[in-house]
Amino acid sequence: MARLLLQLLALQFIFIATVFGLFGSxxxxxxxxxxxxxxKVLTLGSSYTIKDDHDKPLYKVGFKQLGLGKHLQLTDVSGAQEFYSIKHVINPLGLAKYEIRSNNQVIAEVNRKINIIGGKKFSVKSKHGTFKIEGNFRSREFKIKNGxxxxxTVSKKFFAVGDKYGVQIEQxxxxxxxxxxxxxxxxxxHG
Known part of the structure; x- marks a missing residue:
């Protein structure tokens, strides 16, 4: 009987290891x-600094223009080279909708999906493919998937003070x- 119990435990362990190995990767x-x-805290509207993991500033984000809806731009640190602009599109249903632009051309639309179960989901249709963003605003943990x-991943868990996120991006x-x-x-x- 003890031998059978040990075999069952060993099979259960192998099964659990296999499941986590297949799905965890x-x-x-x-x-x-x-x-x-x-x-940045003491600025009018939204302003960000983006640094690498050695604390070196690489990008900055600030207002591109005033008008209906926010319009931000992501540039290099000097502000000379714009990579993308981010425009908040006013939506009559109150759901978040954003456009990401390059050279005034819309290259991506980000739409918030209605999620009754909880958490937050966004769909992204872009020139880079179709993405899904899923996560939780309370814990500030998000995953960005292409298919x-x-x-x-976007995570606030490593930073307890201030409005700071860790972003890990696949090579x-x-x-x-x-x-x-x-x-x-x-x-x-924050909207």
Whole structure:
């Protein structure tokens, strides 16, 4: 009887290890680079600094123009090169909708999906493909997926003070584009 019990326990252990091995790997980023996205506190509207994991500033985000809806721009640190602009589109239903633009051309639309169960979901249709953003505003943990493939995570768990996120982006992704998606998440969180 004891031998049968040990065999059952061993089979259960192998089953659990197999399940976590098969399903846990899809939630890990390969060759990820880490960034810090920090909103500046004492500014009018939204302003961000984005640094690498060595605390070196790489990008900045500020207002592009005033008007109906926010219009932000993601540039290099000097502000000379614009990578993308992010425009909040006023939606009569009150759901968040954003456009990400390059050279005044819409290259992505980010739409908040209605989710009755909880959590927050966004769909992204872009020139880079179709993305899903899923997460929780209370814990500030989000996953960005291209299809079923995890390409980035956005997390506030490592930063207890201030409005700061850790963003991990898989190698080979358009970094400024993924950072633009992270900015949309933060804008919706404060909207």
């Amino acid at each position: 899809s939630n890990k980023l390969k060759g990820a680079t880490k960034y810090q996205l920090q909103q 079923h493939h995890l390409v980035a 080979g992704q358009d970094v400024p584009f993924i950072l633009s998606l992270a900015i949309v998440i933060d804008e919706v969180a």
